[in-house]
Amino acid sequence: MTASHLSHTTAAPVRTRFAPSPTGYLHVGGARTALFSWAFARHFGGTFVLRIEDTDLERSTPEAVQAILDGMSWLNLQHDEGPYYQMKRMDRYREVLAKMLEEGTAYHCYCSPEEVEAMRERQRAAGEKPRYDGTWRPEPGKTLPAIPADRQPVIRFKNPLDGEVTWNDVVKGTITISNRELDDLVIARPDGTPTYNFCVAVDDSDMKITHVIRGDDHVNNTPRQINILNALGAPLPFYGHVPMILGTDGQKLSKRRDAVSVMDYLDKGYLPEALLNYLARLGWSHGDDEVFSMEQMISWFDLTHLSSSAAQFNPEKLAWLNNHYIKAADNQRLAQLVKVDLAKLGVSAEQGPDLAAVIGLLKERANTTVELAQAATLFYRQPAPEAALLEQHLTEAIKPALAEFTEACAQVEWNKAAISAAMKAVLAKHGLKMPQLAMPLRLLLTGQLQTPSIDAVIELFGRECVLERLR
Template sequence: MSVTTRFAPSPTGFLHIGGVRTALFSWLFARGRDGRYVLRIEDTDRERSTDEAVQAILDGLSWLGLDADEAPVYQSARSERYREVIDHLLAEGLAYRCYASKEELDAMREAQRARKEKPRYDGRWRPMPGKELPEPPAGVDPVIRFANPLEGEVVVSDEIKGVTRFDNAEFDDLIIARADGSPTYNLCVVVDDMDMGITHVIRGNDHVANTPRQVNILKALGVEPPVYAHVPMILGPDGVKLSKRHGAVSVTEYRAMGFLPDGLLNYLVRLGWSHGDQEVFSREEMIQHFNLEHISSSPARFDMEKAWWVNHQYLKQAPHDILVPELVWHLQRLGIDAESDARLPAIVDAQRERCRSMAEMAEKSVFFFSAPQEYAEKDAKKHFKEPAPEVLQALRGRLAEADWQAEALHAVVHEVAGANELGLGKVAQPLRVALSGAAVTPPIDQTLALMTREDVLARIDAAIVWLSANADAAASS
């Protein structure tokens, strides 16, 4: 059987972590079996769906590299097809018009509750042998209800939950078209899955209750239902439903925080799925090893520190063609246009071991592009005291004539330290503060080599001027 999976978000809010994991599982399952993966935008709720939300979904999936095999399908463009299926169900006696008013339905449910019964539609407009229906009330637009089987059971063989049985007597007749003619969610999903040839539906556990209803509609249409796999929800570290304070935010916010696409996906694939004890996977390894059998039936717990750890593993080894564009994007957010700067790959290499996120890398690399506007108070107080003025003067003189290569620059720093009978820190640290505004940078020879001679000398001069103006404060510290 050729595999086809789908990701079907509703554009009524942001694309969150749970949705991304569902998309990832669907994408991996199809990719690992030479199948199709399709994207469906379930935007029939026009009041709550927004163009901004649609674009956020598309942008998020594009950034993550979860590419679909064809253009997105929009439910809002398929109204005629849904109407065609509804008309077929009506013609075959598998659906019927219901004229019950809201007031009638409210009174019916209230009476059921009073009798300690489960509130449900009582089938009053359902055609039955020997049953005489009243005349449709004038001026009332009916809803369309699916005639759910009255007997038997629905057996769902879930790839994660196992075999689940549902008694048809528990279900009332579902509305599949509203009074204004618009189709409802469960009808649209069934028609789309049928028309798109979906073989495997991988979705969140919150859809379990919809599955038997959808199976019954598919069978009424003469279609074999797809294979279902309902993925348990993601919980916060405290065991409660994931919320914004845990990390249930838009995927675009994860990019802003500095996650790499594959770092985030690698963390998410391990939320509820395992391949032995392996923690870090390349995208190719995820595709190769992912299966439904090893998805846990228990909820997973989101751990932000673990997510950062995984991201750092990627950051340390990812190629320049992945890291450089992300660094450019983060620098742009800081007001720095560095897209054409030839130093970017070298800056990435200088910083990747030290930073667990691309946002952190960008923040710690700003000084390569812009002179510090001020010095970190703690670092200036510690490293700009005697003999810093003399050290910086000596460094300036030597650096003005040095060969501008990391090895030669390394030698200059050591020579100045030796000539002044100082430890290396007494020389390198004041220089770091002068160049970057803080005492932490990549190794000093790398830092110098990544800057121009002119920038280095200008920043040393500015530090010497600052030291002269603040000599009394430095002496008292």
């Protein structure tokens, strides 16, 4: 970020916004731009605004609005103002439209959709860029066509004919678009409902947004919004367009191939702090730091070190980060999450060892809470060892040692160290190696050959359960 950006942030209160369209779930790409906007506002003690851009009536749904709110809440990206809904601001948009018509920065256009399409076809045939040709644009000395009967007009913005739009993009550097590339866009439909670029410009002006951080699929909208803001006499925000996130195949993230909804990651057993940490590192860096808290990110995030090239999503890296946060997480908190995942597996943790204690034993190796739940099932299901495995490991040579260890379990002080000492005493007496006793114990207690350390497993099962299963 240049010195002018930094001086701007100290000159006026920073106000950022996240403005999703509620046409589906909260996408991880949207969550990343929300995170960047939130962190930047927090860094400068500013305001983070949530705005729901719901003017696309055909595709916007209450369920999608709720999915966005749920995703933001799960990630703990709390907004300071809002959510504002564009559909509740229609009176304000009509007021601005009327003012623009009065001032001559907008005008009524009576071309039918068919006429506009025919206009574009002629331009394509002539090798020109298809665009509205200004038929109804009022100019000094120009005679406009007769107004067709029974046709509701659209309202078009009177875009400057000459000059260019230039802005210093916080991510991409200086971008310049010639006004000749832009036509007079429709800012209100025949039924009077305003269109996307117009609403965004009015909202950013009214909400005094100082910094717009969004995906680079919006670069083409920016010159149009800047021209509308200029026509309104409004100050311009700083713009930063972050590149998209690519999948492992180098293609744009796809719902068909990738987990793209934020809430998918909740269902897959990821912790919100892990996903936030991972998204922060997709297109932004602070030296070589890979693992950091949101408090640290806020202290560092001033829009410098944002990458102008697309970031590639790496599920292995996210899993590694999630494992780090699972190991650091409170076991009681994890137990609440794992209980939900166990229920999906048809397993209840009501009967059996304390779930938080089980998690304490298992979490070192788990990348997700779903993996934790799968590993924990051995403590909450009746063992059903395969007959062939029992025959292999529960031999006549082992049975006396197993019986002696069972009796020791009835007397021993119930902690891992005492259980381990009792096992070693039995092994020494019978001249056996640890796996010879541990394998049949695992089979009889859990039904499987692979578990964490057997003395820790025995301790967690509790004396009564162990004696019942071994006898």
